[in-house]
Amino acid sequence: MAPTSSLVQDERLSCLFEELAELTGRRNAIDGRIVQIFAEIDRDELWAAAGARSVAHLVAWKAGVSPSRAETLAAVAHRAEQFPRCVAGLREGRLSLDQVGAIAERAADGSDAHLAELAASATVGQLRTALKLQPEPEPEPAPDREPDGESEPVPAPDPGPQPSITTTSDEQYTSWLIRLPHVEAAAFEAALQSHRDALIADWKQQAHIISAPMPSTADAFLRLVNAGRDAEATARPHGQRTTVVMHVDVKDRIASLHLGPLLTDGDRRYLSCDATCEVWFERDGRTIGAGRSTRTVNRRLRRALEHRDRTCVVPGCGATRGLHAHHLQHWEDGGLTELANLALVCPYHHRAHHRGLITISGPADALAVTDHSGRPLSSASLARPPTQPPPEVPPCPGPTGERAQWWWYQPFEPPSTR
Known part of the structure; x- marks a missing residue:
């Protein structure tokens, strides 16, 4: 009875593996x-x-997948043109998304053929180990000297650590070059690291809700600025110096920062919505008055707004930190600063609305959010029962599962540019 029972189990297991190979190939395709x-x-x-x-x-929003799987899909999509053979193996059902995802996240340019061959028999863990063995990219070679033989100019001696801040602006961004002595720089770096640690702690708490990149040093710098701006006036008696000042021409609706560049229509509406900003109205170049002080949301109204909305009101977002109180009818168009005319939005979607990428319209109890084409946004994924047959692909047997002998493995080495 034992041999017969073992034979039945082997046949059953073979049938299940055959079905699993077919379904896996379809899933990969x-x-x-x-x-x-x-x-x-x-x-x-x-x-x-x-x-x-x-x-x-x-990806996480529309496909209804976890943030980690969404990051893998996005990484493969972003480098699909650099790894055509690996992506073709995925599309043909021979390779899995996790295999190609490991390649897309860490592989060097030009290693497509090498890794496509390796992935045909390697597990995801073996692929990640192989990618760790690849050599670090060579630094860019220094430019050759001019053929005329003239010597390079000798740089001026460094005058020492003199504090300085230099700014440059273009149509969209302002760049800051900050120069500090070592002691002040260490204190500045410690403050940035403290704020970045706080942002990362918040990011980890909501990583299962939204897919967002890890907070950067720039995010920490902005949090440091906001923390100083929100401090009590007694702690900074000259706090008015941190107020952003905007000048608006009421006739032509043209705005500019104080002693700064012109603002786009979207940035003008964004600053006059919930940013800590002092607005001065002008006509024909002459100041005619200051903005209404009731533009900003007080603490009591803010608590009521947070209790009602809880998260960013844009479907599919779910952000809970650093939210802005947005005026559904714009403040500069006469919108009131009251609960029925306010909604919580994250900084990204707040700017996206004022730049015309999405539209948030009210009142708050009948909120409507659409994209730039007027399509309503929904927090549900696009998944639905299929109406077409699955793709016809050969069964996928999967990796061989052999133990890797790394002593003979030759990692991919990019060709030398020298």
Whole structure:
């Protein structure tokens, strides 16, 4: 009875493995098509028009997957053109999304053929180990000297650590170059690191809700600025110096920062909505008055707003930190600073609304959020019962599962540029 029972188990297991190979191949091919769709969205930057903060956010939102899986899909979509053979293996059902995702996240340019061959028999863990063995990219070679033989100019001696701040501006951004002595720089770095640690702690708490990149040093710098701005006036008696001043021409609706560049219409509305900003109205170049002091939301109204909305009101977002109180009817158009005319939005979607990427209209009890084409945004994923047959692909047996002998493995080495 024992041999017969073992034979039945082997036959049953073979049938189950055969079905599993077929289903796995179909799943891989479907993932490959999903990657193609998001690669097109990434290439043409259509994710912003859909009201998403990034491609990974759009994947997690519309595909209804976890943030970690969304990051993998987004990574493969972003580098699909650099790894055509690996992506083709995914689309044909031979490779899994996790295999190609490990390659897309860490592999060097030009290693497509090498890694496509390795992935045909390697597990995800073995692929990650192989990617760790690849050599570090060589630094860019120094430019050659001019052929005329003239010597390079000798740089002027360093005058020492003199504090200085230099700013440059273009149409969209302002760049800051900050120079500090070592002691002051150490204190500045410690403050930035403290604020970044706090942002990362908040980010980890909501990582399962939204897909967002890890907070950067720039995010910590902005948090440091906001923390100083929100401190009590007694702690900074000259706090008015940190107020952003905006000048608005009421006739032509043209705004500029005080002693600074002109603002776009979106930035003008954004600053006059919930930012800590002092607005001065002008006509024909002459100041005619200051903005209404009731533009900003007081603490009591803010608590009521947070109790009502809890998160960013844009569907699919779910952000809970650093939210802005947005005027549904713009403040500069006569909108009142009251609960029925306010909604909580995250900084990204607040700017996206004022720049025309999405539309948030009220009143608050009948809120409507649409993308730039007027399509309503919904927090539900796009998943629905399939109406087409699954793709016809050969069964996927999966990796061989052999123990890797790393002593003979030759990692990919990019060709030397020298």
